[in-house]
Amino acid sequence: MPAWELGFQDPTTQQPIYTFVPLVTGTDLISQFKYNNILPGSLLCFTDGNADDIPTEDNLGTNSNLYYVTDT
DSSP states (O other): OOOOEEEEEOTTTOOEEEEEEEOOTTSOTTGGGGGGOSSOSEEEEEETTOTTOOOOTTTBTTTEEEEEEOOO
16 A cells, blocks of 8 residues: 655755655654654644544645644
């Protein structure tokens, strides 16, 4: 089954920071990267109406959304 992935790159150097991070609903997508403190906070993916539904081509950005939550 196809899945969405995301990546981050340094805006100055264009070098990848994180790559191939799968959009898994209901969990902090960047928790595995807390050791380097590049992105403090949490990145969450949720689908309206059913928290377990994965993002699809048809619902990403409408019913499935990414939320960045700061630590403060």
